[in-house]
Each structure stands twice: as structure tokens, then as C-alpha cells.
Amino acid sequence: MGSTGKLNSSSSELDLDRPNIEDYLPSGSSIQQEPHGKLRLRDLLDISPTLSEAAGAIVDDSFTRCFKSNPPEPWNWNVYLFPLWCFGVVVRYLVLFPARVLVLTIGWIIFLSSFIPVHFLLKGHDKWRKKIERFLVEIICSFFVASWTGVVKYHGPRPSIRPKQVFVANHTSMIDFIILEQMTAFAVIMQKHPGWVGLLQSTILESVGCIWFNRSEAKDREIVAKKLRDHVQGADNNPLLIFPEGTCVNNHYTVMFKKGAFELGCTVCPVAIKYNKIFVDAFWNSRKQSFTMHLLQLMTSWAVVCDVWYLEPQTLRPGETPIEFAERVRDIISVRAGLKKVPWDGYLKYSRPSPKHRERKQQNFADSVLRRLEEK
Amino acid sequence: MLTQYDIEEVQEHCNNLFSQHEIVSLYQRFCQLDRNAKGFIPADEFLSVPEYAMNPLSQVVYFEGCHGIWKRLLKMEDGLNFKDFVAFLSAFSAKASTNQKIEHFRTFSIKGFQIWLLDNSEICTVVYPTKCCMVYDSDSNGKVSLNDILEVLRDLSGAFMSAEQREEILSHVQQEAGYSKSSYLKLDDFIKVLGHSGLKMDVEVPVD
Numbered sequence: 001m002g003s004t005g006k007l008n009s010s011s012s013e014l015d016l017d018r019p020n021i022e023d024y025l026p027s028g029s030s031i032q033q034e035p036h037g038k039l040r041l042r043d044l045l046d047i048s049p050t051l052s053e054a055a056g057a058i059v060d061d062s063f064t065r066c067f068k069s070n071p072p073e074p075w076n077w078n079v080y081l082f083p084l085w086c087f088g089v090v091v092r093y094l095v096l097f098p099a100r101v102l103v104l105t106i107g108w109i110i111f112l113s114s115f116i117p118v119h120f121l122l123k124g125h126d127k128w129r130k131k132i133e134r135f136l137v138e139i140i141c142s143f144f145v146a147s148w149t150g151v152v153k154y155h156g157p158r159p160s161i162r163p164k165q166v167f168v169a170n171h172t173s174m175i176d177f178i179i180l181e182q183m184t185a186f187a188v189i190m191q192k193h194p195g196w197v198g199l200l201q202s203t204i205l206e207s208v209g210c211i212w213f214n215r216s217e218a219k220d221r222e223i224v225a226k227k228l229r230d231h232v233q234g235a236d237n238n239p240l241l242i243f244p245e246g247t248c249v250n251n252h253y254t255v256m257f258k259k260g261a262f263e264l265g266c267t268v269c270p271v272a273i274k275y276n277k278i279f280v281d282a283f284w285n286s287r288k289q290s291f292t293m294h295l296l297q298l299m300t301s302w303a304v305v306c307d308v309w310y311l312e313p314q315t316l317r318p319g320e321t322p323i324e325f326a327e328r329v330r331d332i333i334s335v336r337a338g339l340k341k342v343p344w345d346g347y348l349k350y351s352r353p354s355p356k357h358r359e360r361k362q363q364n365f366a367d368s369v370l371r372r373l374e375e376k
Numbered sequence: 377m378l379t380q381y382d383i384e385e386v387q388e389h390c391n392n393l394f395s396q397h398e399i400v401s402l403y404q405r406f407c408q409l410d411r412n413a414k415g416f417i418p419a420d421e422f423l424s425v426p427e428y429a430m431n432p433l434s435q436v437v438y439f440e441g442c443h444g445i446w447k448r449l450l451k452m453e454d455g456l457n458f459k460d461f462v463a464f465l466s467a468f469s470a471k472a473s474t475n476q477k478i479e480h481f482r483t484f485s486i487k488g489f490q491i492w493l494l495d496n497s498e499i500c501t502v503v504y505p506t507k508c509c510m511v512y513d514s515d516s517n518g519k520v521s522l523n524d525i526l527e528v529l530r531d532l533s534g535a536f537m538s539a540e541q542r543e544e545i546l547s548h549v550q551q552e553a554g555y556s557k558s559s560y561l562k563l564d565d566f567i568k569v570l571g572h573s574g575l576k577m578d579v580e581v582p583v584d
Contacts, residue, residue: 059405064408365432
């Protein structure tokens with residue numbers, strides 16, 4: 001310790017002008033009422049408030065809650081429910097699952113047998129090629145949704161292809177993208193994945209104009225930001241879909257939106273997605289399951305039921321910073337989908353918090369003590 | 377899964393400061409933090425909880441490990457098993473302050489003694505040590521010296537107070553309380569200083 005004043009930022013994402021965390025923490029746990037009066041020895045020895053906060057964080061904290069996936073309560077515990085449940089399992093695994101696999105296979109055959117020829121044969125006629133490829137991507141996504149018996153209700157006006165607009169949505173699983181894609185062929189910005197998903201990303205999704213990034217590369221940010229700007233300017237490109245949370249959250253909370261999507265100088269159209277947990281919990285806990293397992297879990301459940309709301313497009317208000325804009329849009333989405341907001345950066349899932357948070361607390365304490373020292 | 381026997385054993389270990397419901401809740405929380413299901417929480421797992429990591433005292437919280445050796449929570453190589461986890465948190469149980477039948481203090485302090493008055497009742501001479509946190513006495517000699525207090529002050533204020541300012545503050549309050557620069561603070565001193573207004577150190581365990 002002993003560095004006076006020079007504070008390095010470990011990640012440029014965590015800016016100082018982010019919303020105040022104390023506004024979000026439950027009132028019981030926030031800093032105790034401002035102590036006043038002369039400074040006494042007691043004030044230095046009594047560290048109980050800070051210690052209580054530390055212990056409070058160990059007992060329960062709002063960040064871990066965002067990624068908690070509660071296993072469904074078992075209901076098959078007695079004589080007549082158990083056979084019913086067994087019957088259900090048999091139907092799901094032996095009837096529905098094979099049927100769904102069949103549907104998906106047919107879908108892939110149709111898709112690949114149309115996509116590959118179109119992609120190569122219509123190389124010269126870009127406009128037509130793009131149109132057909134868009135349509136085909138929408139088709140394969142519909143097949144995916146059918147393979148989970150997806151019941152998706154879309155509310156609001158359908159997205160239109162116009163320049164200078166981006167779509168932002170809350171993120172629960174990679175299937176969010178598929179659900180939105182079956183209605184409109186979006187270009188999406190995604191983390192590059194390994195395995196078969198990565199293969200799909202580099203071949204088919206390239207054709208709708210997707211942009212890739214790598215979370216772990218810091219330099220990546222500028223390159224990606226440039227790609228975003230270029231894409232948005234192009235009149236012919238598919239509308240861009242961004243998940244500003246940056247990570248999958250459990251559909252009860254929203255974490256901080258990254259401001260990248262909000263400083264492109266265009267209209268932001270919020271999209272809210274809410275899954276009905278009774279049928280299946282669609283939250284993809286990427287630390288616990290691979291995407292393949294997640295898909296298999298969906299395909300052996302009864303249905304995926306969700307609501308999608310296309311909300312009113314928003315623009316940056318005069319005098320509003322991109323961060324305030326992001327918060328405002330997050331508010332709109334959270335209210336519509338019935339999600340609670342938490343003030344944490346989703347990337348804290350992958351890295352430790354920067355010292356800045358602790359420094360703010362320290363600063364508050366130091367200011368308060370020094371001020372009281374003056375009061376004689 | 378916890379059996380009734382397990383719950384009772386843990387309850388006894390923490391001197392009945394948590395109800396059985398709370399222990400079940402704490403177990404769920406323990407399992408959440410123990411991500412790899414190893415049966416213990418590795419020390420730096422606590423740092424993955426952002427609210428804990430940003431607490432200025434998170435680095436200096438101590439815990440009584442086996443053989444009565446006090447170690448920093450974040451440096452415990454063996455991690456925290458469930459019994460230890462509950463014992464650690466029992467210091468913050470609300471019951472600790474509303475137990476009116478047994479008038480006793482909880483000594484919640486790490487290597488130093490920080491007396492905790494219950495319900496503004498009179499200071500009792502029965503001292504009831506429990507295994508829990510420590511913050512003071514970083515040079516481990518059983519007494520809290522000027523230096524120890526300076527260290528804690530440094531953790532709490534970080535880079536926002538210069539060394540001179542800290543010294544100034546400390547000498548100011550020490551004089552005011554009647555101690556000299558070379559005094560050591562012992563148990564009795566803590567009692568006297570933290571006095572009759574008690575310490576509020578409760579944490580609520582969310583029970584479904």
C-alpha cells in the first residue's frame with residue numbers, strides 16, 4: 001500500500017461514472033447513518049459496521065443471486081404422482097425427444113441443401129443471395145424452436161431493416177438469439193465459442209453479418225467497436241442485435257449493460273425476453289453445462305414458453321451520457337420483463353472486482369473521519 | 377443433504393446461535409459458494425463475491441482454525457468447512473444480542489478483544505469466547521497497540537489518508553480517551569471504550 005493517488009484501472013469497462021452501488025443495496029445493509037460529533041477512540045475501535053457488511057456479503061449477495069439456477073421442486077413423491085411422472089419421463093425421452101431430433105435433422109437437411117448451393121452459385125448476385133440466405137437462416141431457427149416445442153409470443157411491431165439502429169435484449173441463454181432470429185434475421189455480436197458452435201458461427205452466421213469478439217482480449221475492444229460502427233452505418237446490413245449484459249443471467253435479474261451499444265450514435269430498440277419457468281428453466285449456466293447439454297435438456301423438456309416484447313425505440317437524450325442511456329434502457333427492459341436490476345458488471349463472473357469499489361468505500365470513510373477531526 | 381443429526385451437531389458447534397432453519401439456509405449458501413462441491417470453501421472463493429471483495433476489511437479478517445491457530449480468512453490453505461463457516465458467521469447472529477437469559481459478552485475479535493455488549497445490559501465479567509473473526513492485534517501479542525490500530529485504520533481508509541493524517545487522528549483520540557502513545561489496549565480497555573452503547577453487528581440469514 002502507500003500509493004497515493006495513482007489508481008490503475010484493471011479494466012476500462014469499470015468506469016467511475018457508473019451508477020452508485022449504494023442505491024441498489026437493500027437499505028439495511030448500506031452504510032450506517034453518518035456519524036457525527038467529535039472523533040473519539042471508540043470510532044476507530046468500532047469496526048462493527050464494516051465487518052457486518054463483510055459478513056452480510058458472505059451470507060447473501062446480489063451478484064451470486066443473478067446466476068443461481070434453482071432446480072425445480074420435485075413433485076413426484078407419492079404413490080400416484082410417481083407413476084405419472086415416470087410416464088411423463090417416458091413420453092419426453094422416448095416419444096418427444098426422437099420426434100424432435102427427427103424434426104431438427106429434416107430441418108438441417110433442407111437448410112444445408114439450399115444454403116450451400118445458394119451460397120456458391122449466387123456468388124455474383126449478392127442482393128438475391130443475401131435475401132435467400134436471410135430467409136434460410138430464419139427457417140433453420142424456426143426448426144430449432146420447433147425442436148423444443150417453443151411457444152413464443154411476440155408483442156409489438158416487428159423489427160424493420162433500417163440503417164442506424166441497433167437492437168438490445170436481456171440475455172438468458174444462447175437460445176435468445178435463435179428465438180429472435182426466427183422472426184428477423186439479425187446480425188449479432190457474440191463471443192467466439194469453441195466446438196460445433198464455433199463452426200456454425202464461422203460459416204452460416206457469417207452470412208448474416210455477425211461480429212465476433214473474444215472476452216479475454218483487451219485490445220479486441222477497439223477492433224470490435226469499429227466493426228460495430230461500420231456495420232450500423234451500412235444501409236444494406238441486417239439489423240444488429242446486441243446483448244449488452246455480456247453474459248447469461250438467470251432471467252430474474254439484469255446486470256449492468258455495457259455502454260458499447262449505446263454510444264454508436266443510433267437509435268436503440270429494446271427487446272425484452274421473459275421465459276416461463278413452469279415448463280423449463282431456460283437459463284444457460286455456462287459454468288455448469290456445455291451448450292450441447294443445455295440443448296439436450298431443452299429437447300427433453302415439455303416446452304419452452306416465452307414472451308418477447310419489441311419495445312419503443314429510444315435515442316440518446318440531450319445531455320445524457322451513454323451510461324445513463326444504457327441504464328435507462330435497462331430500466332425499460334427490466335420493467336417490461338419483470339426483472340430486478342443489480343448494479344454489478346456481468347464480467348465479474350470471470351474476473352475479480354477492480355480495486356475501485358473498495359477505494360470508494362475507503363474514501364467515504366476517510367472523508368468522514370477527517371471531517372470529524374476538524375469538528376472540535 | 378443435511379440430516380437432523382448434522383444440523384444439531386452444527387448447532388451445538390455454534391453455541392445455538394442459529395436456529396435450525398437458518399442452518400439449512402446457510403448450508404444452501406455454503407453449497408453455492410463451494411462451487412466444486414469439495415466440502416470446503418477455498419479461501420479466495422470469498423473474493424469472487426464482489427460485495428465482500430470490495431469491503432476494506434476483507435483482507436484482514438482472521439479466523440480461528442484448528443489447534444487454536446488464528447489465520448487470515450483469505451489465507452486459510454485448508455479452506456472453510458461447513459462447521460467453520462457457521463461458527464464464523466455465528467458472531468453475527470442476531471440471537472447473540474438478544475439472549476437475555478445469559479448475560480455474557482461475545483468476544484468477537486481477532487486476537488484482541490472486542491467486547492460486544494448485549495442489549496445495553498451491564499458489562500458482565502463472564503467472558504464467553506467463540507471462534508470467530510479477528511481484526512486487531514496484527515502483531516499477535518495478545519494486546520492491541522497503537523500500531524495495530526493504525527493498521528486497521530489504514531485498511532479502512534486506503535490511499536485517501538496520508539500516514540501523517542492517520543497518526544494525527546490516532547493521537548488526537550488517544551489523548552482524548554486518556555491513553556498515552558505507548559499504551560496497550562487490553563480486554564478491559566476495550567470494554568471501557570466501547571462502553572455502554574453496545575455494538576450492532578447483526579446479519580440476517582435469509583430463510584425461505
